[in-house]
Amino acid sequence: MxxxxxxxxxxxxxxxxxxxxxxxxxxxxxxxxxxxxxxxxxxxxxxxxxxxxxxxxxxxxxxxxxxxxxxxxxxxxxxxxxxxxxxxxxxxxxxxxxxxxxxxxxxxxxxxxxxxxxxxxxxxxxxxxxxxxxxxxxxxxxxxxxxxxxxxxxxxxxxxxxxxxxxxxxxxxxxxxxxxxxxxxxxxxxxxxxxxxxxxxxxxxxxxxxxxxxxxxxxxxxxxxxxxxxxxxxxxxxxxxxxxxxxxxxxxxxxxxxGSLDRASLRLGVVRLTTAQQRLAWLADHLAEQPGSGIVYCLTVAATQEVADYLRSRGHQVAAYSGQTEQTERLALEQALVDGQVKALVATSALGMGFDASLGFVVNLGAPNSPVAYYQQVGRAGRGTVDDASVVLLPATEDRDIWAYFASLAFPREDVVRTTLDVLAEEGRAMSTPALEPRVDLSRSRLETMLKVLDVDGAVRRVRGGWEATGRPWEYDAERYARVAAERQAEQQAMLDYLSSDECRMRYLRRQLDDPEVLADPEWQCGRCDNCGGLQLSTEVSAQAVEEAAARIARPGVPIEPRRQWPTGLASIGVSRSGRIRQPAEEGRAIARLTDLGHGAALRGLFAVSPGSPTGMEDGPVPDALARAMVTLLQDWQPKVDAIVVAESERKPTLTADLAAGLSRFLGVPVVGRWAVVDPSVGPDRGATNSAQRVAAVGRRCALRLDEPDAVRDRRVLLVDDRVVSGWSLTLGAEALHEAGAAAVVPLVLAVSG
The missing domain is CATH 3.40.50.300 (P-loop containing nucleotide triphosphate hydrolases)
Incomplete structure (x- = not known):
């Protein structure tokens, strides 16, 4: 034309x-x-x-x-x-x-x-x-x-x-x-x-x-x-x-x-503190100093709840916000922030792209895994009528553990993908995600993501009723996935370098984004950040705030909600269970989540992978700090139990045995049996990411072994394990104990994964 x-x-x-x-x-x-x-x-x-x-x-x-x-x-x-x-x-x-x-x-x-x-x-x-x-x-x-x-x-x-x-x-x-x-x-x-x-x-x-x-x-x-x-x-x-x-x-x-990616309204700074309680205390002491209303970003859903809870106890008007927040509540919280009715939303990145409000600050409690992601988050501040917004990053040592967890959710291994394609091809008709899930060792969310990628690649097609194989040849692009993984690693290192850099903060972020203006003028400085001298950030925290934060995060106790429904599709993999679980366990307890601010660090160390160990993890008795935390948990919780059954662990047999013995001494009740490993050929992590696969694997791997046939009859049994990943091992153990005559089953573990 x-x-x-x-x-x-x-x-x-x-x-x-x-x-x-x-x-x-x-x-x-x-x-x-x-x-x-x-x-x-x-x-x-x-x-x-x-x-x-x-x-x-x-x-x-x-x-x-x-x-x-x-x-x-x-x-x-x-x-x-x-x-x-x-x-x-x-x-x-x-x-x-x-x-x-x-x-x-x-x-x-x-x-x-x-x-x-x-x-x-x-x-x-x-x-x-x-x-x-x-x-x-x-x-x-x-x-x-x-x-x-x-x-x-x-x-x-x-x-x-x-x-x-x-x-x-x-x-x-x-x-x-x-x-x-x-x-x-x-x-x-x-x-x-x-x-x-x-x-x-x-x-x-x-x-x-x-x-x-x-x-x-x-x-x-x-x-x-x-x-x-x-x-x-x-x-x-x-x-x-x-x-x-x-x-x-x-x-x-x-x-x-x-164009230029400079944000003239933002003043960037980093506050490096040693412990989680110091970082929480800094928030409590300095949140009111931040201009207007804003966002406190956390890396996990659990952290948003924990931090919001603590800040409210210190008199701050805040609320937690994440992808798990119900939609109606999300709308109300967003409007409350826009209207200045709350000082801050303590949020995950679910409150990110596109949220448009005139916010005076963003504080990151924990670093995102790349400078680009960080730039996107801090971009929530300093918009509209705000000419001067503060942006503070409080990095934590556990950030890298959380990055590693999310990295583990990358595109699945080739054998898992091939299994999925084979199942769809053998079925010869559309399969819904719930019907496909029991036959593939992936969680539903990862399975959905993988299928979407395969759909765009032409190997599967989404139709009414689910997914079907197209029959088109498909190649696992291992080289591309490896390049993306390497790029992610480089981005993580760049984020770590940002924390310790004495370079202008805004210039650093703009350079990571290949901003042409900064590349053309490498001496440019914003004049507003802590490295340029335009922002002064105190690292002082009051002794009272540290003490209160330490008490809050050191208080152990995370509820373990019992499973109440069997996974769908178990019959398709030869497991005869369906519908509601007739006798579920009672609500149990763990000391903490692996991602928690307090005991999470000690628990992550306890369950860290150790390549030099024959079992992949170091074994040993319960560390003193966690033993004390368990005592505090029991004093708060006061479970009414008459006997203890311990879940055996191939990787940490000493840990679980020591935990059960210590509980027996403290509670004054005997250890009467084991949720025993009877088929070691089924690995301890088999099916860990998929509920149906996990039920089938645990059913083959474990069985109840009691010291006496009536050892648990009419008793309230404490079922002890080292950690909860999917919850299905505890669920099947509870089912076996109920079948053996137990009046109730109460789970107790050291840690909850995630």
Missing amino acids: DTQAPAAAVAAVRARAEEHLRALVGRPDATLYDDQWAAIAALVVERRRALVVQRTGWGKSAVYFVATLLLREGLQTAAGGRDQRGDHRAGPTVIISPLLALMRNQIAAAERAGIRAVTVNSTNMEQWDEVHRAIAAGEVDVLLVSPERLNNPGFRDEVLPRLAATCGLLVVDEAHCISDWGHDFRPDYRRIRTLLRELPDGIPVLATTATANQRVTDDVAEQLDGAERVSGDEKANEFPEVAARRAAGLGGGTLVLR
Whole structure:
């Protein structure tokens, strides 16, 4: 199409674009940045694909909202362009958005500019028919969909083709999720690659992100480039602003606009303290000093609850927030933070991308596993009307253990993948995830993730009723997985280097993101961080705060909720159990979780892998500190029991025997039997990540061995183990004890994994 336009037409389009911008931001003096205009021009006039990598708060959403309004008005024709479908007025913009919180903020922003925006996601299924009707009637300007919708069979096969054919603009928000190299890679985003290839010619595409280094930028741009290439003749007729920017971007059809990632409102600092109680005490002593309201980030769900609990006991108005928080409560907590009704939300990264509020601070209790992920989290602060926000990182020695745990959830081994493909092929029909799960040694969440990757790779297909094998050949790309793993290791080391660096903090983060301005000016300094002298952070904590924090985290006792339902699909692997568990164990106790702030460190050391040991772990009696913690737990809990049965351990036989003997002496009740290992050929970790597989493995591996046939009859039995991973060993042990006549079974362990 002819995209050459006279200067007057260009000026008219830009003037109209800035009218829309002013309505969007509510400021009569607002004007577009050059890069905002370049992106809008590429989308609206040239119908090009563009990737915008700009800092949080820069105004990426303004690009796609203003472009939407121009396309919906058909104003691109004023500059000489014409819709290739022969219609001056484009269809709705489709925005692929990863988080509900982000969708809510985007819809609110759209409404301020008079844009009719709707969403299709897992929480509003009852509205889908109405939404689709409104789209068909031309009553919708913007449709927001989650990436998960793209592979829902009904949406993918029935709704998506119509949207792809009629949409005026496709937007991929948080586009770093497309890339294997992105800090927040999501397999559902890989479906976008297919969607891009299927789009009709002439539909512009915009991808946006604030957190992409050069490797991620190149990867995403290459995927956008896909089927769209611009010929030499078309380049000669480029819109002037787009042509000017092309020289600084990638070749091909995708315009890449990378800007400065400096956040002038942020003051970055690191406070290094030795112990968990000191870090908690620092929070208690210094939280009130932080400006406005903000976020305290933790690495685990358990930590959010523990930290929020402690801070409330010290008089701070805070609440815990994680992926496990119920949806209605999430909304209420987000609004409370926006309104300043709480000082902080103590949150996991579930409160991350897209949460838009004017926050005065972010504190990280524990370091994220990469500078890129850290930059994304701190970007929640210093937005909107906040000109001066503090960003504090309190690293912990256990951070690396937590990183290692999450790294263990990477793409499964080849033999596990092959087993999954074989099961689907043998079945010859669609299998639901619950039906497939018992036959594959993976947890449901990891199985789902793996299937999504295999779906994009073409080896399986999601259909109504579950998943089916396609029969297409598939290769395990071990080299790619190894490269990604190596990159993750390098990112972790870069995060550790950030903690000890005397370099300008913002420059360090920008350099990790390959910010072109910093690469061009390596002497640049922000002048605002603790290393530049613009931020002074006290490391002092009061003795009272340390004492109270130590007492809080040293108090042992984590409930162990009993399993009450057998896993589905056990019959398919030869196990005759189903439905409700007739006689479950009672609620038990553990000293702590492995990830807890207090006793977690000692427990992680106790169960650390030891390659030099024949069993993979060092063995020995219960350490004195944990023995004292167990005594405190028992004094608080006071379980009423008459006998003890101990679960045998191949790896730590001395530990479990010593634990049982110590409990016998303290409680004054005898050890009367063992939950014994009778088939050592079934390894201790067999099926550990999958409930059905674990039930089958424990059923073969273990059996109850009592000193006397009636040793537990009508007795309340303390079932003792070293740690809980899935809970199924305790469940099966309790079942065996009930069958032997026990009146009740009460589990007690040293640690809970996770």
